Amino acid sequence: MMLKKVVNNNSRKSLKFIFSNYPLAIHTLFPVLMTTPDSAAILLETKPNLFNQVIFDEASQLFVEKTIPIIYRGQRIVVAGDSKQLRPTNFFGIKNTGEEETEDFNDNLEAESLLDFVNGKIPSRMLRYHYRSVHKELINFSNTGFYTDQLFTNSNTKLSTIPIEEIYLPEGKFINRQNRPEAEAVVNKIEEILETRKHNETIGVITFNVEQSVLIQSLLDKRAQNNKKLADELNRIVDRKNYSIFVKNLENVQGDERDIILFSFGFAKNENGVFRNYFGPLSDRGGENRLNVAITRAKRKxxxxxxxxxxxxxxxxxxxxxxxxxxxxxxxxxxxxPNIEPELRDDFLDNVLGELRNEETGNNVVESEVVEVKTTNPEFQAEVLVALDQLIQENGYGKRFQIKQQIKVDNYLIDIGIYDKKEQKFVLGIEIDGEHYNKTLAQKEYDFYRQKYLEVRNWEIYRIPLLKWEVNREKVLRDIALKMEGVK
Structure with a gap:
């Protein structure tokens, strides 16, 4: 009641006052709090076991010392983060002489993170599902170079365009840490996207240094004065969420994502035709993590x-x-x-990734863990296959559709797939749940996340339990036939 009076009376009491004087009411009304370590240290009671659980997200960017006050307040902690992304940067921890940066200058800027600190001290597990990128081409490089091919990345989406498009500007020059031709090309491409996009895609720009991001932002602001679509996109707020075009550099883009990302690499020959093989913090120890963050921000392009x-x-x-x-x-x-045939492109990409893999592992191939644990009744599956083959032949579906078995999607195997030869994609994945398929609680959870992952990858999954097949196989076959008939 007292807290209600404080709020309703517009008394302008500080958050510190409210948290200090009404802790029980705060915890009753807000059993889950989302805050930063700094705010938590200031606002919350200094009391052990104040929370049953404390979860640290983006722990690779948290200083250890900043987290101690909130760790003290929790019974149990969960530390979530990616050691292959950015660590916290301590710009005030070293003396800056004012001289030009060297390759060793930034090596001392990175400090130990909470994620580093707990590594090996508490149990850990890798989250292997990658949900952001619609196309595998967007994540395959990082999967090989940073995650030893452990991520689940496959897609059932037919490529209408190349997911990573190269815009090569040999005339670009790196002068005063800026590349104007690239900046103008980025702005031109954004204006083109705004005119041609079909799904109102969101847009972000990433640069490899601050000066290039400042140049691109200034060009966007100038163009927006005569381009309403661009002006609206620079201030795009939907349901109080910010989907505006962002322009950021490698240091501050972690945690962001957009449908379309444009990179301005920037680095090039200078006005004297000399190219210097130095790329700022990316050249320093741990710089590869900055690249990993940047190239994994895009969902579609x-x-x-x-x-x-x-x-x-x-x-x-x-x-x-x-x-x-x-x-x-x-x-x-x-x-x-353009000289590589589309059907051979994956082989060429695999060759490049193989070179990277060998560079990292010294030719020691890292085998992915086999996670598929479902056991299928072979007699039941054979019976379903015969019935499906008969269905396709009797209804004249054979010219358009093909039955395939044991389709590998990352480390998963889908029992049967209905493949559309015209669209070059699977329209249906069929899972055979036989009599030996024991649904423990763990298996149910596994199935749930497995199906969610496949659905994000544009798979439609149809399950055929043995009992359902025995009771009403005609309905099962009718459902599958309707799916094929519904394909245009």
Missing amino acids: IYLVKSIKSYDISKDSKNKGPKFLHYYLKYVEALNN
């Missing part, structure tokens, strides 16, 4: 605007960043090579 080729970047750096950058540009160039 990446445009890479650049003024150099992969062979311009030396792989002789003592740190991994330039090597990874070399292979990423090579990967994008292979994806965009």
Whole structure:
């Protein structure tokens, strides 16, 4: 009641006052609080076991010392983060002499994170599902280079365009840490996207240094004065969520995502035609993590605007960043090579990823863990296959559709797939739940997340339990036939 009076009387009491004087009411009304470690240390009672559980997200960017006050207040902690992304940066922890940066300057900026601190001290597990990228081409490089091919990344989406499109500008020059031709190309492409997009896609821009992001932002603001669509997109708020075009550099884009990402690489030959193989913090120790953050922000499409080729970047750096950058540009160039037939493109991409993998593992191939645990009744599956084959033949579906077995989707196996030869994609995945399929609680949970993952990858899954087949196989076959008939 007292808390209600404080709020209703518009007394302008501080949050500190409210949290300090009404802790029980706060915890009753808000059993789950979302806050930062700094705010928690100021606002919350200094009392052990104040929370049953404390969850730290993006723990790779949290200073250990900042988290101690909130750890003290929790009975149990969960630390979530990615060691292959950015660590916290301590810009005030070293002396800046004012001289030009060297390759060692930024090596001392990164501090130990909470994620680093707890590594090996508490139980851990890897979250292997990747949900952001609609197309596997957007995440495959990171999957190989950073996650030893452990992520689940497959897609059942037919490619209408190349997911990573290269815009090569040999005339680009890197002068005063800016590349104006690239900046103008980025703004031109954004205006084109706004005129041609079909699904109101969101847009983000990532640069490899601050100066290039400032230039691009200024060009966007100037163009927006005469382009209402661009002006609206620069201030796009929907249901109090910000979907505006952002322009950020490698250091501050972690946690963001957009449907379409445009990269301005920036680095190029200078006005004297000299190319310097140094890429700012990306060249320093741990710089490859900055690249990983940048290239995993897109959900549907990446445009890479650049003024150099992969062979311009030396792989002789003592740190991994330039090597990874070399292979990423090579990967994008292979994806965009007009001389490679589309059906052979995956082989060329695999060759590039194989080179990267060998660089990282010394030719020691890391085998992915087999996670598929479902056991199918072979007699039941054979019976279903015969019935499906008969269904296709009797209804004249054979010219359009084909039955395939044991379709591999990452480390999953889908029992049967109905493949559309015209659209070159599966229209239905069929799971055979036989009599030996024991649904423990763990298996039910596994099935739930497995199906969610496949659905995000544009798979439609139809389950056929043995009992359902025995009781009403005609309805099962009718359902499958309706699905094929519904395909245009």
